[in-house]
Amino acid sequence: MSVTTQLLELFRVDKQLRGLRSRLDAAERFLTQQSGLLGDMDKQKATLEAQVKQLRATIANDEGEAARIEARASTLREQMNSAKTAKEYNTFLSELNTLKEQKTAADEKVLESMTKVEEAEKKLTEIKGQHDERSKIAGTAKTDRDAKSAEIKDRLAELTAQRQLLTTAVPPRELKMLEDLIKSRGDEAMVAIEVLDRRAHEGSCSACMMAVPVEAVSALMSGKLVSCPSCRCILFIEEATFTKEKKTKDPSLAAAIKKQKKAKEAEKEEAAKT
Numbered sequence: 001m002s003v004t005t006q007l008l009e010l011f012r013v014d015k016q017l018r019g020l021r022s023r024l025d026a027a028e029r030f031l032t033q034q035s036g037l038l039g040d041m042d043k044q045k046a047t048l049e050a051q052v053k054q055l056r057a058t059i060a061n062d063e064g065e066a067a068r069i070e071a072r073a074s075t076l077r078e079q080m081n082s083a084k085t086a087k088e089y090n091t092f093l094s095e096l097n098t099l100k101e102q103k104t105a106a107d108e109k110v111l112e113s114m115t116k117v118e119e120a121e122k123k124l125t126e127i128k129g130q131h132d133e134r135s136k137i138a139g140t141a142k143t144d145r146d147a148k149s150a151e152i153k154d155r156l157a158e159l160t161a162q163r164q165l166l167t168t169a170v171p172p173r174e175l176k177m178l179e180d181l182i183k184s185r186g187d188e189a190m191v192a193i194e195v196l197d198r199r200a201h202e203g204s205c206s207a208c209m210m211a212v213p214v215e216a217v218s219a220l221m222s223g224k225l226v227s228c229p230s231c232r233c234i235l236f237i238e239e240a241t242f243t244k245e246k247k248t249k250d251p252s253l254a255a256a257i258k259k260q261k262k263a264k265e266a267e268k269e270e271a272a273k274t
């Protein structure tokens with residue numbers, strides 16, 4: 001078995017693995033995103049709850065202060081009634097006026113805090129509603145992730161074992177080359193060469209559409225590892241190419257493939273324009 005064939009087997013298993021994982025990855029990403037949003041809401045909720053608690057304590061304090069002032073004022077009023085001299089009376093009156101100001105200030109503080117507490121509670125209700133909604137979405141996301149994970153578990157284990165086995169057979173240098181290419185090019189790490197004329201060793205890379213030199217096609221046909229000189233992907237020859245060639249000696253085949261290639265090129269150009 002040529003190293004190209006070994007790499008191709010590995011590449012195909014790896015492609016299935018990546019495809020399988022990508023479905024789970026999407027579900028995983030969605031779950032992470034939803035959990036993050038839920039976490040933010042938890043924080044907002046906790047902040048608002050602390051705010052409400054703090055405001056309620058302030059209100060209780062100010063109300064206590066207002067009640068204390070009120071009690072002192074009623075004592076003063078009684079004392080004023082039994083004042084013996086005008087000077088005594090005026091002293092009580094002056095203190096009473098100061099107390100009235102203090103009472104007004106305390107009442108205003110209570111009102112202000114009450115407005116704030118109402119606002120905070122309104123926000124809290126909103127957040128709680130949003131939190132419930134988001135909890136449902138996050139719950140569904142988790143169920144979906146778990147289902148996908150369970151669904152692919154066996155196949156994933158199977159392919160992982162298969163990949164491991166194929167990996168051990170490939171020389172380390174070529175293995176690293178393929179793995180680097182998969183990282184940078186994904187599904188285009190290895191692509192088939194389009195053989196236009198097998199006898200003339202004429203072919204092109206089906207990823208970048210550039211012509212591959214005759215020597216490279218010959219090398220590939222003799223089982224050597226060949227990269228596309230333009231895009232650096234590893235080239236291979238589809239088994240179908242051999243069978244097609246064996247089955248038919250029709251010279252129009254090469255022409256047909258050439259035509260197909262041209263159509264593909266036009267398609268690519270068209271795609272590049274839009």
Ligand SMILES: [Zn+2]
Nearest residue numbers: 205208228231
């Ligand atoms: Zn190429």
